[in-house]
Amino acid sequence: SYELTQPPSVSVSPGQTASITCSGDKLGNKYSCWYQQKTGQSPVLVMYQDNRRPSGIPERFSGSNSGNTATLTISGTQAMDEADYYCQAWDRNTGVFGGGTKLTVL
Amino acid sequence: EVQLVESGGGLVQPGGSLRLSCATSGFSFSSYWMHWVRQVPGKGLVWVSCINGDGSTTRYADSVKGRFTISRDNAKSTVYLQMDSLRAEDTAVYYCARGAVGAPLVKDYWGQGTLVTVYS
Numbered sequence: 001s002y003e004l005t006q007p008p009s010v011s012v013s014p015g016q017t018a019s020i021t022c023s024g025d026k027l028g029n030k031y032s033c034w035y036q037q038k039t040g041q042s043p044v045l046v047m048y049q050d051n052r053r054p055s056g057i058p059e060r061f062s063g064s065n066s067g068n069t070a071t072l073t074i075s076g077t078q079a080m081d082e083a084d085y086y087c088q089a090w091d092r093n094t095g096v097f098g099g100g101t102k103l104t105v106l
Numbered sequence: 107e108v109q110l111v112e113s114g115g116g117l118v119q120p121g122g123s124l125r126l127s128c129a130t131s132g133f134s135f136s137s138y139w140m141h142w143v144r145q146v147p148g149k150g151l152v153w154v155s156c157i158n159g160d161g162s163t164t165r166y167a168d169s170v171k172g173r174f175t176i177s178r179d180n181a182k183s184t185v186y187l188q189m190d191s192l193r194a195e196d197t198a199v200y201y202c203a204r205g206a207v208g209a210p211l212v213k214d215y216w217g218q219g220t221l222v223t224v225y226s
Binding site for chain 2: 001031033035037042043044045048049054086088090093094095096097098099100
C-alpha cells in the first residue's frame with residue numbers, strides 16, 4: 001500500500017521559515033494537500049492541489065510538490081501556527097495521510 | 107455557514123455495530139462528495155471512506171472494506187457510516203468532511219468528530 005512519510009517534529013523560531021516535508025513514491029505525479037490540526041480541534045485544510053491556498057488561509061503558507069517530495073512552507077511563522085500538520089494524497093482510489101508533523105514555534 | 111455535525115458514537119463490544127450520522131447544512135449537499143476520516147486520540151489521521159454526490163460511487167480503506175458501509179440521504183443532507191463487525195482497532199474519533207468543489211477528494215470542511223470506543 002502507498003505510504004507518505006513526514007518528520008515527526010519540526011521546530012522554528014517566530015518570524016522564521018518552517019518547511020515540512022512529505023515523501024512518497026512518485027508523489028510529484030499526484031496532487032498533495034495539507035491539513036493543520038491544533039490541539040483539541042478538527043483539522044483545517046491549508047493547502048490543496050500542491051500549491052493552492054483555500055480562502056482564509058494566510059499568504060505565508062505555500063506549497064510545492066516535485067519528484068518524491070511535497071513541501072509545506074510557512075514564511076514568517078507565528079505562534080498561532082503551532083500545530084500538527086498532515087499531508088495527504090490519493091493512490092488507487094484510496095486516501096493516504098502522512099503520519100503528521102508537530103510544528104513547534106519557540 | 108457550512109456546518110457538519112456528527113452523532114452516533116459510543117461504546118460497543120467487539121463484533122458489534124454502530125451507525126454514525128453526519129448532518130449538514132449551509133451548502134447544496136447533493137453536489138458534494140463526503141468523507142469519513144478517523145483518528146485514534148493522540149495519533150494521526152486515517153481516511154476511511156467517501157461517497158459521491160448521488161451515492162453511486164463509494165470508496166473504502168482496505169482496513170474497513172467489507173465491514174463499513176457509507177451512504178447518504180440527500181433529502182436529509184446527511185451522510186452515514188454503518189460500522190459492522192467492529193474491532194478494538196476501530197476505536198477512534200470519527201470525523202465527517204466535505205469534498206471541495208473542483209477537488210472532491212480534498213476535504214475543505216470538517217465536523218467536530220464523534221468518539222467510537224470498541225471494548226471487551
